[in-house]
Amino acid sequence: MLVIKDLHAKIEDKEILRGINLEVKPGEVHAIMGPNGAGKSTLSSVLAGNEKFEVSEGSVSFNDKELLELSPEDRAREGLFLSFQYPIEIPGVSMVNFMRTAVNEHRKYRGEDPISASEFLKLMRDKKKLVEIDSNLTNRSVNEGFSGGEKKKNEIFQMAMLEPKLAILDETDSGLDIDALRVVANGVNKLKSPERSTIVITHYQRLLDYIVPDYVHVLYKGRIVKSAGKELALELEEKGYDWIKKEFED
Amino acid sequence: MAEDQNKILDEVTGGEYKYGFYTDIEMDTIPKGLTEDVIRMISAKKNEPEYMLEFRLKAFEKWQKMEMPDWAHLNIPEIDFQDIIYYAAPKKKPQLESMDDVDPELRATFDKLGIPLDEQKILSGVAVDAVIDSVSVKTTFKETLAEKGIIFCSISEAVHEFPDLVKKYLGTVVTDSDNFFAALNSAVFTDGSFVYIPKGVRCPMELSTYFRINAMNTGQFERTLIVADDDSYVSYLEGCTAPQRDENQLHAAIVEIVANERAEVKYSTVQNWYPGDKEGKGGIYNFVTKRAICKGDYSKVSWTQVETGSAITWKYPSCILQGDHSVGEFYSVAVTNNYQQADTGTKMIHLGKNTRSLIVSKGVSAGKSQNSYRGLVKVSKRADNARNFSQCDSLLLGDRCGAHTFPYLEIANNSAKVEHEATTSKIGEDQIFYCNQRGLSTEDAVGLIVNGYVKEVINQLPMEFAVEAQKLLQISLEGSVG
Ligand SMILES: Nc1ncnc2c1ncn2[C@@H]1O[C@H](COP(=O)(O)OP(=O)(O)OP(=O)(O)O)[C@@H](O)[C@H]1O
Numbered sequence A: 001m002l003v004i005k006d007l008h009a010k011i012e013d014k015e016i017l018r019g020i021n022l023e024v025k026p027g028e029v030h031a032i033m034g035p036n037g038a039g040k041s042t043l044s045s046v047l048a049g050n051e052k053f054e055v056s057e058g059s060v061s062f063n064d065k066e067l068l069e070l071s072p073e074d075r076a077r078e079g080l081f082l083s084f085q086y087p088i089e090i091p092g093v094s095m096v097n098f099m100r101t102a103v104n105e106h107r108k109y110r111g112e113d114p115i116s117a118s119e120f121l122k123l124m125r126d127k128k129k130l131v132e133i134d135s136n137l138t139n140r141s142v143n144e145g146f147s148g149g150e151k152k153k154n155e156i157f158q159m160a161m162l163e164p165k166l167a168i169l170d171e172t173d174s175g176l177d178i179d180a181l182r183v184v185a186n187g188v189n190k191l192k193s194p195e196r197s198t199i200v201i202t203h204y205q206r207l208l209d210y211i212v213p214d215y216v217h218v219l220y221k222g223r224i225v226k227s228a229g230k231e232l233a234l235e236l237e238e239k240g241y242d243w244i245k246k247e248f249e250d
Numbered sequence B: 001m002a003e004d005q006n007k008i009l010d011e012v013t014g015g016e017y018k019y020g021f022y023t024d025i026e027m028d029t030i031p032k033g034l035t036e037d038v039i040r041m042i043s044a045k046k047n048e049p050e051y052m053l054e055f056r057l058k059a060f061e062k063w064q065k066m067e068m069p070d071w072a073h074l075n076i077p078e079i080d081f082q083d084i085i086y087y088a089a090p091k092k093k094p095q096l097e098s099m100d101d102v103d104p105e106l107r108a109t110f111d112k113l114g115i116p117l118d119e120q121k122i123l124s125g126v127a128v129d130a131v132i133d134s135v136s137v138k139t140t141f142k143e144t145l146a147e148k149g150i151i152f153c154s155i156s157e158a159v160h161e162f163p164d165l166v167k168k169y170l171g172t173v174v175t176d177s178d179n180f181f182a183a184l185n186s187a188v189f190t191d192g193s194f195v196y197i198p199k200g201v202r203c204p205m206e207l208s209t210y211f212r213i214n215a216m217n218t219g220q221f222e223r224t225l226i227v228a229d230d231d232s233y234v235s236y237l238e239g240c241t242a243p244q245r246d247e248n249q250l251h252a253a254i255v256e257i258v259a260n261e262r263a264e265v266k267y268s269t270v271q272n273w274y275p276g277d278k279e280g281k282g283g284i285y286n287f288v289t290k291r292a293i294c295k296g297d298y299s300k301v302s303w304t305q306v307e308t309g310s311a312i313t314w315k316y317p318s319c320i321l322q323g324d325h326s327v328g329e330f331y332s333v334a335v336t337n338n339y340q341q342a343d344t345g346t347k348m349i350h351l352g353k354n355t356r357s358l359i360v361s362k363g364v365s366a367g368k369s370q371n372s373y374r375g376l377v378k379v380s381k382r383a384d385n386a387r388n389f390s391q392c393d394s395l396l397l398g399d400r401c402g403a404h405t406f407p408y409l410e411i412a413n414n415s416a417k418v419e420h421e422a423t424t425s426k427i428g429e430d431q432i433f434y435c436n437q438r439g440l441s442t443e444d445a446v447g448l449i450v451n452g453y454v455k456e457v458i459n460q461l462p463m464e465f466a467v468e469a470q471k472l473l474q475i476s477l478e479g480s481v482g
């Protein structure tokens, strides 16, 4: 599904990704952990096509397509979804209008007709239930004035609406209260299927109790320096990153 | 980073003018330049009665003593008024009953514009008075209107057929000495529309006129007069797009509105004159004087405008609130892109008691354009309890454009309540990327954000016009990306 090979990316001549290699197969859940500033969000931004970052080397294939050659919107339409660490507010644009445009763009890309109003409302209703999001939120402008946790929930709501093939969740757990964390994790799990994959970026083992990863990777200074099964997360929780840093620096 | 952002914005805002084509209709023109002889020639070509010629000559005399205003926030190149052709009329002036009789070339043009000057329009209940250049080509639905005593015709026709009304009202709201361009228009205006709604009549349909500039080097001087008599109501729409061309063109229209006792007039415009190319070459100079007088008590005039075109726009639809309890409203969206310059706004002149005015202005600037709001709220001494609320918002796309707000207040009565709010915001690349990530193209993202921002104004437009307006916003800001 996703194959990243020797990916290098920089911003303002500062190299942040320094040779990432990663393969995600259909149905898999990968967790990416790592200290602040390691490049986790940068990796997700680069995969999503944020032009702030310049890719200087490497290749990424997604569903057998050259991901890096696609526009950000086409990456999304191909089924790549990014739940932002810091979701953006878009005043004046209603959630309903925004989601309807998004859903229809995805459908158009697949050669389908636009969704009917009634179908769309039903879809909204179903997905709202799934992530237990307050109806008031979806009647407002995109993320405008949402609390930190509400924004995160809204990301997962949008993910549920768009049913991506690959979802990258960038610290979706941060800012969520304990109940919301469980709800959001349940939402993610309900969307799981043998075709759909997830990359979970997190600092905490807690989320991984709910969304159980097949692999855990440690990103440090722009490289994946360690990969293992879900037990690695537990080990990190216990010991922190120092031992890995030391291992890496040697 | 700023550079990157500009790159994105270039893409977004780099849409070429889609309506850049022009019709090959034979024209009947007179020589360049403006002299008394030219005015006599215009008047003669139009076969005008003596009173009209006098009206023109008087205005011309005043114009010769005037100078072009220079106080707007505009950079206006020198205009050589002797290098302009002041009259052009389509040679084949048809007397038409049905669409089948219309010049196929012209119909094709209308089709390209998506202007339904045909059954669609009629089905949706709109009488159309299409103005190609200066002479009105076709008027429909006259009969239905005539039944109610409503007059809707070209101003040239009105000059002949309704001299009393024309003499009574023409030039009373915008006098020939009002400003440089008003004087010029009064001297040389070629055509436009005339509307009269008799007492107690509610006009059953939206009246609409489409204007086009279509002759090389021809200044356009439209003249519109709308009179709503006591207890009447009318909604009037005016919209235009113009063909692409290389040379600057002058457009100096006048619109006068009179609302008598308890009358209400809604005037909506979608303006899309050719704005010039990406380098700022060509484009229309649009110097318009639009003014309404709420003459009677409890009368109301509401201006709604969506301005997307022109290289230079200089336009302040205004209301003189003379009647007690009269109401003036101004809703405006002004979009500028590339090298466009707009200086637009309104004047609300409170003369009567308990008069109210509302101003909602939304500016959107992109490219290297300059967008200014200029508004005057004036409350005279005897205008007790006057109320005004002004909301002036600016939205910037990129950091090479400018937005400016010039609110002027002249308050001579202590009981007045005047409020002004202003905001400036910016479409960020993060917002666009967020939309992209959800599968929206950059142009759709900008469209969504801009349309959300201008919603309040667009909602004032009649339904079908609102759709057209949104399309124009799309075109002028988004274009075809990539
Ligand atoms: N726009 C930018 N300009 C300059 N440096 C940047 C920019 N964006 C990110 N960086 C730098 O890139 C590095 C990686 O940042 P990134 O956001 O990817 O880290 P992260 O692993 O997601 O960290 P966290 O766990 O704190 O979210 C950091 O040193 C950051 O300062």
Ligand SMILES: [Mg+2]
Residues within 6 Å of the ligand: A040, A041, A042, A085, A170, A171
């Ligand atoms: Mg991060």
